Amino acid sequence: MLKTIEGLPPRINLIYPFGRLVKDEIWELEQEDVLTKNASGELSKKEVYGRAVRAGLIKEIDYTLRIDKHLLSELAKDIAIRYVPIQYQAGIFDSLGFDFELSVKEQQKTQFFRKQAIVSQNSPSAKTRVLSHMDHEKQNSFIAYLNSLHNVGASGANALAESQALNSYFGELYEPFPIVDQIYDFLIGDKDQIVILTGHAGDGKSTVALDLLKRLKQIPNNDILKTALNERESVTHPHDPLRSISIVKDMSELNADLRLQWLEESFSGTGSWLIVSNTGPLLNSLSKYAKNRHVPGNISSKILELLNLSYSEGDLKPHTLDLFEKNLLILNMTRLDNVALGARVFSRMVNHSGWAQCAGCPVISACPIALNRLALSESGSIGIVRVRWVYQLLNAYEQRLTLRQMIAHLAYSLTGGMSCSEAKQLVTDSALEGVDRGTDGLERIIFSEAFFGYQAGVPSSIGGNLRAVELVRRQVFGSPVSVDFERQLANNEGSCWMVLPEALKHIAQRWAERASEAAGTRWRFAQRRMLYLFGKPSVSGTTSASVFCDAFLQSPRLQDFDSWSIQGSMSLSPIEQRRLVKSCLRVLLEVFSGFSSGQFQADHDRLFLTLRRPDRAVVQPTQLVMANLPFDDFHLEYDASKRLPLLRYRDSTIALNLTLPLLDFIERRNSGDLGSELSEIHLAQLEWFRAELLRMNKGHMSMAEITLLKANITGEVYLRRYHLDSHHQTLELD
Template identity: 50%
Template sequence: MERFSVYDHELRALFARFYPYALEHSNTHYPFGRLEGDGLWEIEDSENLKRTSVGHLSKSELLARDIHGGFTADVFEALTLDRSIAYRITTDLISQFFDASERSSLLACIGMPTSWEMESNSENECADDSERKTEESTRNLLVAPFPSGAQHEIQGATKMNQNGLISYFNSLHNIGASGANALAESQALNEYFSEIYEPFEIVDAICDVLTAGRDHVVVLTGHAGDGKSTVALDVLKRIRGLSPKDPLTSALKEVEIISHPASGSRVIHILKDMSELSAAVRLQKLEQSFEEPGSWLIVSNTGPLLNTLREFSERREALPDIESRILAYLNRPYAKHDIESHVLKMFPKDMLILNMARLDNVSLGARVLTRMINHSAWAKCDACVAQSACPLVLNRRALKATEGGAEERVRWIYQRLNAYEQRLTLRQMVAQLAFAMTGGMTCKEAKNLVLESPSEGIEKGTDGLEGVLFSEGFFGYRNGKPVQEAGGLTAVQLLRRQIFGGPVAVDFERELSSSNGNGWAILSEWLKPLSERWRLRGQESPGVQWRFAQRRMLYVFGQPIASGQAAAETYWATFLQSPRLRDFDLWATRQELIISRGERGRLCRACLRVLLEIFSGFSAGQFRQDQERLYLTLRRPDRAVVQPTQFVMATLSFQDFDLAYDEPRRLPVLQFRNGVVKLPLTLPLLDFIENRIAGDLGSELARIHLAQLEWFRAELLRVLGGSSDRFRIQLLRAGIDGQVHAHRYLLDNERQVLEVEQ
């Protein structure tokens, strides 16, 4: 292993020669720390080193403690035993990420021979003696002698038409060695980023606040990967009047200072990530934002933000209980044009607090897929001799042929994960989509597969398409089998908790193996050879994995025919394991309850019938069909004992309930008396209601949703607290035939007599 200070010195020398913009920050500790996560690198005393919220090491600590790092023993041994490996890796990376005009010079500066035509001696000569020493030591260690085969391999690679967009996609996920563009710092400088960036709806509001007549402090917080820094980048470009399509010419500074667009005497500050600063510096920056002239946009993870605001308020006794107030604001959902409810007015300047974790990013994440599909850089593939059968191009063409269907079905999956599992960050979605676009395949690998294939036409790319098909990669599969390394993607981990692609129904299963194809959807011509291959494999006894792959393919790529819409809806609902998901998604997308008046009434009644079951313990079938009352009974909370007779605490008419839509939370609600009490109808609850009404008595609700129903019951009782007649007693009782009847009694308190109410 070698000292970090050595790596730092050599990398900064290369920055000075080939990328001067990087010298401003000299973040040489980024690759030093990131390589460790790839299993190729080890760092001295790694577990005790400080790290930021996104995993970066502290450069000052690495230098102060003289930390060493280097390849693991087995990797180092492999590199020294076969010195051509380092050469092939280096030249392959250089050919993908550096202009042809720089490649020879760069190879010369790191001490490796080049197969490209050398430039003049003055251009190839390194900057100082220390670099020359580095050349010699590197050459002696890794590169001499080089077999002629390696030289030939590199020469061939440079002649290939390689699309940088594919390398960019592969850098967005952590499958393999490259994850360089997963963070916003890298995206700001990347030429491909602007076309896949989907603007957040809050950007306009933030710009309006920052450029308003008086100064504000805007705090943008949330989880790592929610897109906070990307929003800050968009805000910076808009206020400076920069083109959203162009990358920045230099990395974002710790604090960017921008002239106010309407007043040259005012300034706007953008603090790109307060979480990376020490506690003392964080407090200093926060005090500066409130006390000095100018508006501020502060980006921070939630934990450091709360700690800093608490310390700031403790120095000002006029700001009591600040933490609970901030938490209340952080928990507020954001609705478009509703900025005022997020402004806290207890500081020297009004502070706008926006929590990215409370934004609905499902639609935004799905739209990124369409941007990936339509990226203009795909045009570079037209010049490649393999483009007609390239598996990467075929994958993209098949997605494009769905005409937006793929985006919609990806959005459905994200809606389900969001409702049933956990909320994905935008970074996690993008990583999954990028992997599904390429399967981790490079341009070079794709071209070799096509050129080496003995098949004809687009079938030359079928073998490769098996390894990169979007419907497989999206769910973490390849050739019908789970991809082990894809398990590192959070979205794939969550998807694997469910079994997507299981059997649907007898008719659908019969069509999977039929040579006539399925009767409800068609696949594009780009997929037909692969679909036929999987159909034949699925007919064999060990063909289960191929039938699963077929179902996933139909889900993503199948285009319903005119007469197959009803079958398609059944297929999608079964595949998604959620009968109400597509309705829920439509309402969230349109931000309104789009159903007919009759359907609204039926859904409201279905909700109340299921609530009647849960609150009383009796099944809906035990009540009369014309039962139009909701009984709130005194019942054991553990539900462990059957109670054939129950005391009724309150009776509510179904007519007092209706459905509405909660726009900020993007879900329907069951409301009592025009909103006096509201029950959020989450997707799991809607699916449970739908399944119970359909007769599926085996479905169960998670405890968190049962607790929500108990809260609704308690709120109804609270609202009705003083309205019931304490001299009227009502009991629910199940007879010997199982039917439930209400028995009403009147209590004559003076005579101490209980009478049956007629």
């Protein structure tokens, strides 16, 4: 406020409005009661500068203008038109960074207001005029907040935890991380201890630190902090006033010397510490500290081992090092299950109380954003679960998203990047009647299209800026599912087993008409995406809906995999488990031998490990069997910490992680899909399993018996056993 704006006469006293605006009830001035004023009520320029006095808009107006850039621009333009001479308007707006172009009509308004001298004793107060303007331009600030969570538009201010700490909407949106309670108990324990949270940017490290800071300060989760997070916060121990707990917001932002200094202070001083850091700076700083303290062993290797550990809820001991002066707990946030967490945040987003601001809006019944949200609400948990399935699929196929990327994706998908004012304008400008006034706008932003990176059936140009959209678009979700389903879709019979929300009735009818045309391919893709995310199975259509979702996701085992992950166990009967074991082993037999399972007898129940070229470049009709293992020696387990089923050999430590790609591969092979292939990384896991089985059984191999696996001219595979008579130097056929 005190800087001279280029373009204004240099002698204008900017201290005058700095103090006088308080009388207009839109402005707050620090230390107002102690500042010296002359008879006219003006402040002393020397005193204002000397005391470094600050001033600003009152909270109500300041908050609204910060989150609604459109309103800010319109209000600024209105003030300029009314009060600023034309020759200075462009200069002021350039200095403030606003795009300011006046139409002819607005220029005429400028002249009119200048002539009318509207500011008089009888005029409404400035506060009344500003709030009246704000009421006229009333927007749902929660929608502006959602749009600030992604970087599709110009505002991505609330994507970081530092901004969230000061935002009133964040508390209700926040879903606590499952590790927060354990870390809190660890920090307030009887001994001083240190916790380091590491991982990728956007994994939620700073958000966990914010949650813990609030708990330690006894600030309710829904309340905002009064000030921004400092680089280092110190809090009195809740049970011991002589002890403290320090929280370092992000050690990665510090220079190397300061990182080392704070590490030394944390280990050698009193009190517990929580330190947030990216992995690289963490390794460098801890290694240097360990070297200075002559800590034995390779500390970097030990830290890397901890970083690779999966987190088992409630068990922090495996993640703790006792090599330093204090116990050091290192948790890698990338090892946590953020898929379920992201889905719960989405549920909070859809059901947030911020949507109540839409009440009373004259266009709410046709508002595209409101209809989008209403459709998700009407579909209940269906949309939440199916969003989780997509994220589970990406995560399992080595395309993990951070929590920040998920939230940005979901916020964008909910609003389509559309602002409240844009939605109002679309409805107001529509020539249609009733709810139909919002159909065009809804078609632009409908959740089922925005989520998968499309807009009205074609790739969205703005959505592609999001990492999540980039990944889901690669999967080409929405492609044809099956002949029967496509026939139903063409005849508009999908509703017989899948019901869409009432809010989508009009757009569903429109898309069905377009999809029936010869050039309606993109609309059929859009229909399938809409049915997937919004379709609720009818009473008789549960099985059909499940089959459709499997085919849509191109993952026959995803629904089971997700269910096991949520439950922490496998919900299969003993018979179903044996069937799955058999399916796994028959596919392993194919991979290890190169023969298809159909070449073996139907009741075949043994796994052969043979000598075979690792590159699989040559067909080997005859192979030497190195081990012959009964199917009954294998069983299924579920590892809750890894959130994976395991195929374990006997009671040994040898177990194959049954990842989703491997389970899908097994399911497809068993259903006769010979075209499916595994990526190299998963083939390497199978080779490791094979090598471990051979290693464990090498002592059981008889040198007096040779077993060959052979395929005859018809392709049938059979065994040939030969006995070596070393005494007579003969080889006998069994």
